[in-house]
Amino acid sequence: MAKVVPRPELNFWERIYFIEIFKGLATTLGHARKGLTDPAHFPTVNYPEEKPELPRDYRARHRLMKRADGSPRCVACYMCSTACPARCINIVAETSPDRHIEKRPVKFEIDLLLCVFCGYCVEACPCDAIRMDTKLGVMVHDNRADFVIDKTKLMDWDPKDYPVDDLTSQSAPGGARHADALARLQSGSDH
Amino acid sequence: MTFKPVPSAPAIPEPSLEHAGVFLSSAEALVNWSRRNSLWPFPFGTACCGIEFMGVVSSMYDISRFGAELVRFSPRQADVIIIAGTVTYKQAPVLRRIYDQMCDPKWVIAAGACATSGGFYDCYCTMPGIDEVIPVDIYIAGCPPRPEAFLEGIIQLQKKIDGEKFRDSRAMGAERRATTTVAA
Numbered sequence: 001m002a003k004v005v006p007r008p009e010l011n012f013w014e015r016i017y018f019i020e021i022f023k024g025l026a027t028t029l030g031h032a033r034k035g036l037t038d039p040a041h042f043p044t045v046n047y048p049e050e051k052p053e054l055p056r057d058y059r060a061r062h063r064l065m066k067r068a069d070g071s072p073r074c075v076a077c078y079m080c081s082t083a084c085p086a087r088c089i090n091i092v093a094e095t096s097p098d099r100h101i102e103k104r105p106v107k108f109e110i111d112l113l114l115c116v117f118c119g120y121c122v123e124a125c126p127c128d129a130i131r132m133d134t135k136l137g138v139m140v141h142d143n144r145a146d147f148v149i150d151k152t153k154l155m156d157w158d159p160k161d162y163p164v165d166d167l168t169s170q171s172a173p174g175g176a177r178h179a180d181a182l183a184r185l186q187s188g189s190d191h
Numbered sequence: 192m193t194f195k196p197v198p199s200a201p202a203i204p205e206p207s208l209e210h211a212g213v214f215l216s217s218a219e220a221l222v223n224w225s226r227r228n229s230l231w232p233f234p235f236g237t238a239c240c241g242i243e244f245m246g247v248v249s250s251m252y253d254i255s256r257f258g259a260e261l262v263r264f265s266p267r268q269a270d271v272i273i274i275a276g277t278v279t280y281k282q283a284p285v286l287r288r289i290y291d292q293m294c295d296p297k298w299v300i301a302a303g304a305c306a307t308s309g310g311f312y313d314c315y316c317t318m319p320g321i322d323e324v325i326p327v328d329i330y331i332a333g334c335p336p337r338p339e340a341f342l343e344g345i346i347q348l349q350k351k352i353d354g355e356k357f358r359d360s361r362a363m364g365a366e367r368r369a370t371t372t373v374a375a
Contacts, residue, residue: 035250044253047342086304086311113308113320116334139332140343142351144308144320147332 061136064154073129076103080121088114108151222357227349228258233269238276240303243335252338266292277305302331
């Protein structure tokens with residue numbers, strides 16, 4: 001059974017519309033005046049001067065995690081490049097000199113133009129070696145070759161930007177749990 | 192009565208573009224200034240990056256701060272074509288024709304994974320990058336790119352326009368047209 005919604009009763013001044021139209025215009029103009037004169041209501045982000053703060057779990061440009069000695073945490077298992085739908089990760093493995101670690105990447109390249117920033121590589125990584133928490137969302141060049149970033153560029157990040165006491169900076173989006181990150185921090189095994 | 196030969200006057204240099212340096216360089220700066228600050232974009236939005244471009248034009252990011260807010264849907268009136276979205280091989284001749292219809296000087300911004308490299312569409316129908324059919328000036332990575340990335344693309348394009356010489360631009364346009372061929 002259909003529910004009957006009664007129309008609101010309009011009085012005389014509402015029925016002649018003119019006053020209601022000017023009331024609506026007053027609302028619009030009020031917002032326009034706020035947007036022009038009140039700095040708290042300026043909607044525009046002045047991009048090159050002020051940049052919006054991205055959340056830590058925004059899937060931005062990748063970075064490769066490092067062990068305590070500065071070598072990449074990656075063990076060249078090809079899980080990320082297998083999970084990648086765009087096939088943008090190119091890994092070349094070699095035997096690791098450490099007898100407890102089987103392989104290490106001699107080449108680790110990501111083509112940022114092919115990458116669709118889905119985060120599957122972060123989820124696939126068994127040793128939390130790749131993260132996408134750099135907040136680097138702006139990648140612009142005038143040729144395609146500059147978008148292919150290699151191991152050194154992926155490992156070129158400042159530990160100061162990822163403080164160890166900040167759990168949000170230590171948990172990979174979609175990947176490591178906070179408890180894992182906390183245990184790693186307390187054991188001091190690596191950063 | 193003999194006439195002494197008149198010593199020849201020093202050779203007046205031919206009026207060439209190189210010797211008219213001061214005037215031309217200031218004219219160049221003026222032309223480049225006007226060109227880079229009045230970019231009229233043609234949005235070739237075929238997919239979700241086109242939706243992101245709407246956000247760039249709106250008041251939150253406001254592309255008009257760079258003089259590029261006058262979005263034209265006629266290629267005759269546009270300076271820069273922004274390819275935002277997947278371009279298939281069936282779409283490629285359309286894109287090429289629209290690019291050819293634009294008047295010189297003209298620039299191309301390829302935004303997003305699909306337009307720049309094909310993204311994850313590794314298939315028979317999607318072009319692996321629109322630079323197969325038209326020359327691209329600025330590539331923007333992202334899926335889709337953030338609005339700031341679009342603005343950064345505009346800024347870098349403005350820097351590129353600043354370095355151009357307007358009296359070469361016609362020749363440059365012809366050269367760019369000659370170096371790319373249509374696949375279809």
